[in-house]
Amino acid sequence: SQQGEEDPQALSIQEGENATMNCSYKTSINNLQWYRQNSGRGLVHLILIRSNEREKHSGRLRVTLDTSKKSSSLLITASRAADTASYFCATDRSYNNNDMRFGAGTRLTVKP
Amino acid sequence: GAGVSQSPRYKVAKRGQDVALRCDPISGHVSLFWYQQALGQGPEFLTYFQNEAQLDKSGLPSDRFFAERPEGSVSTLKIQRTQQEDSAVYLCASSHGQGNQPQHFGDGTRLSIL
Numbered sequence: 001s002q003q004g005e006e007d008p009q010a011l012s013i014q015e016g017e018n019a020t021m022n023c024s025y026k027t028s029i030n031n032l033q034w035y036r037q038n039s040g041r042g043l044v045h046l047i048l049i050r051s052n053e054r055e056k057h058s059g060r061l062r063v064t065l066d067t068s069k070k071s072s073s074l075l076i077t078a079s080r081a082a083d084t085a086s087y088f089c090a091t092d093r094s095y096n097n098n099d100m101r102f103g104a105g106t107r108l109t110v111k112p
Numbered sequence: 113g114a115g116v117s118q119s120p121r122y123k124v125a126k127r128g129q130d131v132a133l134r135c136d137p138i139s140g141h142v143s144l145f146w147y148q149q150a151l152g153q154g155p156e157f158l159t160y161f162q163n164e165a166q167l168d169k170s171g172l173p174s175d176r177f178f179a180e181r182p183e184g185s186v187s188t189l190k191i192q193r194t195q196q197e198d199s200a201v202y203l204c205a206s207s208h209g210q211g212n213q214p215q216h217f218g219d220g221t222r223l224s225i226l
Binding site: 004030031033035040041042043044045048050088092095096097098099100101102103104105 | 116143145147152153154155156157160162167168203205207209210211212213214215216217218219220
């Protein structure tokens, strides 16, 4: 069964706007990761945040983690049409990244 | 460098047939994972190998599903007596297997059961 739940299920914005996606999960975790999937392709790792971290940045991506609320958010700033994809959070209870469970994803559409 | 390679990319089979899906992981990656992804959903864990050992097969939906990785590199997912509900994309991923290293995914095999 899937561990995380993303919110919203679908998001449509204009190029240049920011996109925020949320993820909630149920059990304790070692780390939480965000992945991106273009249509018909495999998943691509974006960013990993450990359970003892609260915020992490990578380029235009900003991830926050609140373990007390069992939730995470992914912010994409200054969105581009090429950011159009599905975004998944994955929680991992292990220390070797071998116990990942994915949510159902947020479908992001960025209009040019 | 080469990524995770899966074959075939598309597979159409009649209900009741057996199918075999192949995954070539990144060279040197110890861990290998199989996931099933239904349309519009996230990947669902099926099974996990560390080298040739299948350490977790708790996600396999039935005994019709079988996975192997006999030499610790290439893996095959076999589905026997396929049923329509087996139609999905089957994703393979590999990782170093130590520490918080990300999983690297192939582009999947889209399986359609008629």
